[in-house]
Amino acid sequence: MSELAFGAMPQMARPNFRTTALIIASAMFMEQLDATVLATALPTMAKSFQVSPAHMSIALTSYLLSLAVLIPASGKIADRYGARTVFASSVVIFMLGSILCALAPSLSMLVAARVLQGAGGAMMVPVGRLILLRTVDKRDLVSAMSWLLVPALIGPILGPPVGGFIVSYFDWRWIFYINIPIGFIGLIFIQLFIPNTKEGRRERFDMAGFVLSGLSLACLLFGFEMTSRGTLEEAPMAVALLLIGVVSGAGYIVYARRPHRFEPILDLTLMRIRSFRISVVAGSLSRITQGAQPFLLPLMLQIGFGLSPVASGLMTFATACGSMLMKAAARPILKRWGFRATLIWNSVFSSLLYATCALFRPDWPHWGIFVVLMVCGFSMSLQFTAYNTIAYDDIPPNRTSSANSFYTTFQQLMLSFGICTGALVLTGSRLAFGHAGTTLADFSVAFLVVTAVSLLAAPVSARLPQGAGDAMSGHRARREATGEA
The missing domain is CATH 1.20.1250.20 (MFS general substrate transporter like domains)
Known part of the structure; x- marks a missing residue:
């Protein structure tokens, strides 16, 4: 303890x-x-x-x-x-x-x-x-x-x-x-x-695990980043880095599954805990969208709409406004609906909202874009508050440190992967349609692809048990008080 x-x-x-x-x-x-x-x-x-x-x-x-x-x-x-x-x-x-x-x-x-x-x-x-x-x-x-x-x-x-x-x-x-x-x-x-x-x-x-996991994560991050640039000159290096990352990652998995007298640097047995596993997998899918959005949106507003960097930043500040509104609403929402229902339906809702960004055009009123982005910020912030909380629902106190390191590692990896995915789709769309430069249509394709990935989080969240996280949200107490249980 x-x-x-x-x-x-x-x-x-x-x-x-x-x-x-x-x-x-x-x-x-x-x-x-x-x-x-x-x-x-x-x-x-x-x-x-x-x-x-x-x-x-x-x-x-x-x-x-x-x-x-x-x-x-x-x-x-x-x-x-x-x-x-x-x-x-x-x-x-x-x-x-x-x-x-x-x-x-x-x-x-x-x-x-x-x-x-x-x-x-x-x-x-x-x-x-x-x-x-x-x-x-x-x-x-x-x-x-x-x-x-x-x-x-x-x-x-x-x-x-x-x-x-x-x-x-x-x-x-x-x-x-x-x-x-x-x-x-x-x-x-x-x-x-x-x-x-x-x-x-x-x-x-765990020095051996530290070296293997660090090599794998570093190579994967560099490989994803180089791939997203879409240049043929860097393709061989990107492929080599990704291969090294995958091989060293597989080596770490084999190493970590062996019996040790000490705890591995990344404890894979944590994935046997149902609520933690679901939060990691579903949260990773959602974070691809969350990682891509701050990269794609300012570029679209500046390149496609012709806004200045300052004006673009003021427009995207709507997302932060929605996030601030969420902090007071998260607990009442989770108390009313519980973690499982909130994560399922809000996953669909937030993904569809971010897909709306694919429809943005210069003739849209700025206040309309601001409102959509503010609701996007509220919804996605609620989603990650729920993921970040339910992940530790069944974690024993003596494993909190290991669970936190594991969770944060995947969080950082998937946010970085989201940026790379957005950049890669943007470049791929431009090349596929033969555009001389990046167009609004290319941004639309990128937004639709990354939001389609986050939609997959809904069926994963549905695997949570009905009462998951009730002790944290107070959902069970509310049901019993109102006779719903």
């Missing part, structure tokens, strides 16, 4: 779950905002380093490399050294990486700094969620996940307009400097309100 170690602050009171969730969400917001702001500024940065914009993609993939390698180890590191210690250290590492990125005189130095920054980001998100799972009562977990999810979703939406504003009126290096005040404020609140949870037992670190 886990124990609470408050360090030098024994008088610390148990924090309100909203306080804990918002402190953790602030770190997630910083990380997500940084990633999307950087993507907007890459052409400007390319001029500064005197390289082609295509070469700047390594600034994104080097960060993903750190995420892929280190996320599986996050839970083990937190168990050994304490969740608050690791969480605060990850924020410091992310801030240090941000400073070095801002000071980088060349692309090679920027890449090295991004690797360090990614090491901090790889610890922040999974360890932050682990703190929430360990410190929040089960009955408050739905509300806590709602508060946690909103700032994390706002980051990718605010990224394009903030990035456009910075590169238009300031030096691109301020993209990284804005992380410093956010990080300092976060560190203060972490020390004041976050308990240092850790496991009482210590076991051997």
Whole structure:
């Protein structure tokens, strides 16, 4: 069982779950905002380093490399050294990486700094969620996940307009400097309100599993990213990376299924737990759409509609507005309908809503697009709040850390795969129809393909038992009180 170690602050009171969730969400917001702001500024940065914009993609993939390698180890590191210690250290590492990125005189130095920054980001998100799972009562977990999810979703939406504003009126290096005040404020609140949870037992670190899983995830991410560019010159390298990723992944599966005296870095036996397995599979299908949407929508509004980066960002901010509205509604909805019914029907509803984006055209009124996107944000945010909560319904307390690392690894992989899928379909549609440039029809095809994938999550969610998550949502208590049981 886990124990609470408050360090030098024994008088610390148990924090309100909203306080804990918002402190953790602030770190997630910083990380997500940084990633999307950087993507907007890459052409400007390319001029500064005197390289082609295509070469700047390594600034994104080097960060993903750190995420892929280190996320599986996050839970083990937190168990050994304490969740608050690791969480605060990850924020410091992310801030240090941000400073070095801002000071980088060349692309090679920027890449090295991004690797360090990614090491901090790889610890922040999974360890932050682990703190929430360990410190929040089960009955408050739905509300806590709602508060946690909103700032994390706002980051990718605010990224394009903030990035456009910075590169238009300031030096691109301020993209990284804005992380410093956010990080300092976060560190203060972490020390004041976050308990240092850790496991009482210590076991051997799975180094072989760490190498195999890291190699597999890194190669798969790089392979997907190169495939999405649609260039024949990079096709052999992309295929080789994907093959290495698949082979090393298969090697890890064989290795992890053997008996060990220690827990593997990614515990595959967690997939035997029904609610966890369904959340991983159905959530992965939905996250392909969620990963593709912030990539496709700003491009469509700028290329197809002719909007400026700032105007496009203000339009997509509607999704964040819907997400913020959801935080107050998630618990009542789940209490009324339960996890199973909500996940089934909202999966269909949110997928069809995102498919509506395929119909957007320049003559649509902007307020109409804004309303559709706001409802999209509400619906998808509700979906991920439910997935992120029901996944831990049947997880024993002593396996929470392993489950969190496993879940976060797949979450990051599928979000990245969603971006690659959207880019690949967009390029494929342009080539198939012989378009000289990317057209609105190509964006429509891409939106329809990625939303068709998320529709498959509904039948998977239907495999949840009727009473799944009732202790967290209060659904059973409501049925019994109204005589429906």
